[in-house]
Amino acid sequence: MDVFNSMSLRDHEQVVYLSDNRTGLRAIIAIHNTTLGPALGGTRMWAYEDEAAALKDVLRLSRGMTYKAAAAGLNLGGGKAVIIGNPKTDKNEALFRSFGRFIEGLAGRYITAEDVGTETRDMEWVRAETKYVTGISKQLGGSGDPSPVTALGVYMGIKATVKEMFGTDVLTGKTIAVQGAGHVGSYLVGHLRKEGCKVYITDIDDERVTRVVNDYGAIGVSPSELFDLDMDVYSPCALGATVNDETIPKMKAKIIAGAANNQLADEKKHGQMLLEKGILYAPDYVINAGGLINVANELEGYNQEKALTQARSIYDLMLKIYSIARENNIPTYEAANLFAEKRLELIGGIKSVYVSKSEFSGRLGEMSGRHR
Ligand code: NAD
Secondary structure (H helix, E strand, C coil), X not given: CCHHHHHHHCCCCEEEEEEECCCCEEEEEEEEECCCCCEXXXXXXXXXXXXXXXXXXXXXXXXXXXXXXXXXXXXXXXEEEEEECCCCCCCCHHHHHHHHHHHHHCCCCEEECECCCCCHHHHHHHHCCCCCECCCCHHHCCCCCCHHHHHHHHHHHHHHHHHHHHCCCCCCCCEEEEECCCHHHHHHHHHHHHCXXXXXXXXXXXXXXXXXXXXXXXXXXXXXXXXXXXXXEEEECCCCCCECCXXXXXXXXXEECCCCCCCECCHXXXXXXXXXXXXEECCHHHHCCHHHHHHHHHHCCCCHXXXXXXXXXXXXXXXXXXXXXXXXXXXXXXXXXXXXXXXXXXXXXXXXXXXXXXXXXHHHHHHHCCCC
């Protein structure tokens, strides 16, 4: 395993290996890019097959965070952490406090949050050792569950995508199939039903489907019949990689727009296939940026109204990305990447004039050591 080569492949700034024999902590923090601010990204806990798999994952995920923050207009860089271990059996206070102490040692270059395999309680343990953690519960002064903000952003993103495809953003009368009746999916169905959409909802958990059917008047369907239905919009809000060789030929929707991360099984191949099939794909990391917007707001002293307003601006962002895709006849995922890279280039290229460091404001300013 050649760490330097792996780092230079995606242009990573820093990779930190953490080891603590007393607590059994084995973790990797990857800081991809801090051009825009401190690297923020969650901590994933997973029983990786080996060290190489953990490194590969953290490098891939941290780069994704750079693009997500850059596209969303946030003053944050991209980072991610992985803890090697089984999240069901290997968690304890000492492990997460040890992890927190290492994060403190990075002096704000990396800020963590929850991710797959970690939860609010774990982050509260981390917080006992460092202030560089976000996504804390409301009771402890944090922002709590980010899904209402994510769902609003996805709803606005769907409206923008419908506008791009059909010329008007009115959703009344449109048929939308939401896959995943979890946190984001349920809130999203609420928004869609309020605007008079016909909504199909599916989940592997029948109870969740029933709840959404009862709460919002959606139509429950089984996961296997989803792609047989006539629909205008397919909204993946469950797992990644649902847009693939098998599903694209069956797809009746004109639009794919949902909250799930990494929706395209193979970005290049499936992005191109969708373009050729005339299906408009809302780039996942742009439309689901509400969660990141929410934790970024927590760093500034949380105000949900402000976070919701910022999430609404995903509408304009999507339209901008679609115009780049249209003008260049490129897949929308590629347009999103170009948009993010352009911001990194422009902000990274600002002339380096002397700035007095006497007037820092906000928690993010303090953390990043930047004048904002
Ligand atoms: P969640 O765990 O609350 O909900 C996911 C739902 O998907 C669950 O109800 C689960 O049973 C269901 N599911 C799993 N496999 C399925 C399948 N094959 N078919 C149908 N349903 C299936 O998660 P969430 O917080 O609502 O997030 C949904 C997605 O959005 C995830 O991919 C997540 O990474 C992404 N996302 C979430 C946020 C957020 O703020 N929560 C932010 C950005 C991205």
